[in-house]
Amino acid sequence: MAIRCGVHEKGTITLSDIIQNVKSKPNFQKAGAIALFIGVVRGETLKEEKVQKLELEAYEEKANEVLAKICDDLKKKHGIVDVQIHHLTGEFNVGEDLVYVLVAGAHRRNIFPILEEAVERYKKEVPIFKKEQIIDKKGKKSARWVTEQ
Numbered sequence: 001m002a003i004r005c006g007v008h009e010k011g012t013i014t015l016s017d018i019i020q021n022v023k024s025k026p027n028f029q030k031a032g033a034i035a036l037f038i039g040v041v042r043g044e045t046l047k048e049e050k051v052q053k054l055e056l057e058a059y060e061e062k063a064n065e066v067l068a069k070i071c072d073d074l075k076k077k078h079g080i081v082d083v084q085i086h087h088l089t090g091e092f093n094v095g096e097d098l099v100y101v102l103v104a105g106a107h108r109r110n111i112f113p114i115l116e117e118a119v120e121r122y123k124k125e126v127p128i129f130k131k132e133q134i135i136d137k138k139g140k141k142s143a144r145w146v147t148e149q
Contacts (some may be wrong), residue, residue, distance in 0.1 A: 003086070005071040006064040007128070010090030015100055022082050022104050031081040031104040037119050039099035041092045045146075050129040050135040054092045059127040063087070070121045074103070085122050133139030 003013065003021040015038070022028060041054045067085050074083040081104040088098055101118050105111035133143045 003084070004064075005067040005083070005085045007058045007060055007067070007087045009090055010088045010092065010096075013086055013088075018084055018086055018100050019054040022084060022102060025082055027081055027096055027144075030105065030106055032106050033054050033108045033111050034102060034104045035108075035115045036103075037099075037115055038097055039101075039103040039119075041094050041096050041098060045132060045134060049137065051094055052141070053094075053133040054098075055131040055133075056087075056089045056092065056098065057129045058087070058089050059130075060089075063126050063128055065122055066126045067122065070118060070125065074118055077114055078104040080114055081105055083114065083118055085118055085121065087126065087128055089091060089128070125148070 003017060015036075022034065022050070041051065045051060067087070071083045071085055074080060082102070083104075084100070084102040086100045087111055092098060099122070101115060101122070103111045103115045103118065105114065130146050131143055132146050133141070135141050
């Protein structure tokens, strides 16, 4: 099953799918290591408010284009076999997975800097929007679109 870097509706792709996808590539024989970043829903905001739920939306066409470019750029780095970034959209509860970033490379020293670069780039470049449903310190419920990541 060929899975492309991109945005996916929650429930349509699993971490296992992504790992199998990478391992099925013809050049995987060159890999000696896989590093993985899993972004999850945090239970509180930066202002220590309680998060009840998170909604993620994407400008899907542009998000897929940018994610593919990031993956393609990073795959060209020395010692890198594959880079996969898969961001989920939909409604999420605290603790649920939001994003999977996977880097396969010849050696462990090759993959960690690329994993960090992939995470930083998707957070800055990809048009994904999140709406937090929160309870503030006084117990008041509200929802707001979040700009900081």
